[in-house]
Amino acid sequence: MPQRCSGTHWSVLAAGLIVVVLVGTGCERRARTTRSSSAEADAGPTPTHISWDAQFVMSEGGRPRAVIAARRMEQYRTSDSTYSVWRSMHDTARVRLQLYDQQGDSSATVTADSLVFQERKGLLDAYQDVIVVTETNKRLQTEHLIWRQADRKIRTRRFVRIRTPTEVAQGNGLVADEDLETYQLGQFEAEVQVDDAESGENE
Numbered sequence: 366m367p368q369r370c371s372g373t374h375w376s377v378l379a380a381g382l383i384v385v386v387l388v389g390t391g392c393e394r395r396a397r398t399t400r401s402s403s404a405e406a407d408a409g410p411t412p413t414h415i416s417w418d419a420q421f422v423m424s425e426g427g428r429p430r431a432v433i434a435a436r437r438m439e440q441y442r443t444s445d446s447t448y449s450v451w452r453s454m455h456d457t458a459r460v461r462l463q464l465y466d467q468q469g470d471s472s473a474t475v476t477a478d479s480l481v482f483q484e485r486k487g488l489l490d491a492y493q494d495v496i497v498v499t500e501t502n503k504r505l506q507t508e509h510l511i512w513r514q515a516d517r518k519i520r521t522r523r524f525v526r527i528r529t530p531t532e533v534a535q536g537n538g539l540v541a542d543e544d545l546e547t548y549q550l551g552q553f554e555a556e557v558q559v560d561d562a563e564s565g566e567n568e
Contacts, residue, residue, distance in 0.1 A: 410441050410443070411441075412439035412440055412441055412450075413440050413441065413442050414439070414440040415437065415438070415439050415440075416437070416438045417436065417437055417438075418436060419433075419434070419435055419437070419438035419451070420432065420433065420434045421433040421434075421438070421449070421451075421482070423514070428465065428467075428468070428469030429465045429469050430464075430465055430514070431462060431463065431464050431465065431514070432461075432462070432463040433451055433460070433461070433462050433480060433482065433489075434460070434461045434463075435451035435452060435453060435460040435461070435480070436452065436453055436454045436457040436458070437451070437452045437453075437454060438450070438451050438452075439452070446483060446485070447483075447484060447485065448481060448482060448483045448484070449481070449482050449484070450479065450480070450481050451479060451480040451481075451482065452478075452479045453478055453479070459476045459477060459478060459494075460476065460477050460478065460479060460480050460491075461474065461475070461476050462474070462475040462476075462477075462480065462489065462491065462512070463475075464512075464543050464544075466544065470500075471500060472499065472500060472543060472544040473497055473498065473499045473500070473543055473544050473545070474497070474498050474499075475491055475495065475496070475497050475510070475512070476495070476496050477491035477492055477493060477494065477495045477496070477510070478492060478493035478494060479491075479492045479493060480492070487513065487514030487515055488511070488512075488513055488514070489511070489512040489514075490509065490510070490511055490512075491509070491510040491511075491512070492508070492509055493508060494506075494508070495507050495508060495509065495510045497510070497519070497545065499544050499545050500544070501544070501545075501546075502529070502530055503527065503528070503529045503530075503544075503545040504527070504528045504529075505519075505525060505526070505527050505528075505539075505541075505545060506525070506526045507521050507523050507524065507525040507526070507539070508523050508524070509521055509522075509523045512543065517542060517543050518540060518541065518542065518543065519539070519540075519541050519542075519543050520539060520540050520541075521538065521539045522537070522538050523537070523538075524536070524537050525537075525538075525539045525550065527539075527545065527548065527550075529545075532555055532556060533555065533556045534550060534553055534554070534555040534556075535550075535553060535554060535555075536550035536551050536552050536553025536554065537550075537551045537552050537553075538550065538551030538552070539551070
């Protein structure tokens with residue numbers, strides 16, 4: 366039978382200096398039941414833990430690294446991996462990932478309809494109407510984005526559009542710093558804004 370609980374769940378990683386805290390106002394644990402393999406395949410994996418209004422905090426060296434927040438969080442465990450799925454509900458705010466630089470300052474905010482986070486790998490996938498906004502007023506839009514904690518990079522093979530104060534670029538495929546200070550696009554096109562004063566000098 367499912368068990369419901371409320372309070373705070375702490376998860377501390379011993380590897381490295383990464384500390385993770387999972388906070389939720391409500392949670393639900395599900396006991397394993399005997400089911401046929403065909404029934405499991407039809408229904409898909411069953412979450413081992415569900416939290417509502419959940420928040421996941423990562424820190425490195427005493428500084429904030431990333432914070433995930435969503436209306437609903439589901440934890441899954443398979444034979445070879447453990448991962449969590451973060452979802453927005455129809456009547457609530459979208460899933461939010463706040464990123465911080467090496468000094469612990471806010472560098473970018475990612476919003477999406479859902480996130481899949483593999484804690485052991487430090488790998489996060491954001492899905493559907495993914496938007497990245499940086500502190501330097503850069504904005505990225507795509508349908509799928511991968512964030513790697515180790516190298517502070519974001520990636521996608523999908524179509525992506527980037528808007529900065531000076532240009533608009535779009536293409537298929539992206540590798541970029543998580544704060545969009547540098548980025549590489551695959552097949553792309555760009556529109557560069559030129560100041561009127563500069564164009565007049567060149568005439």
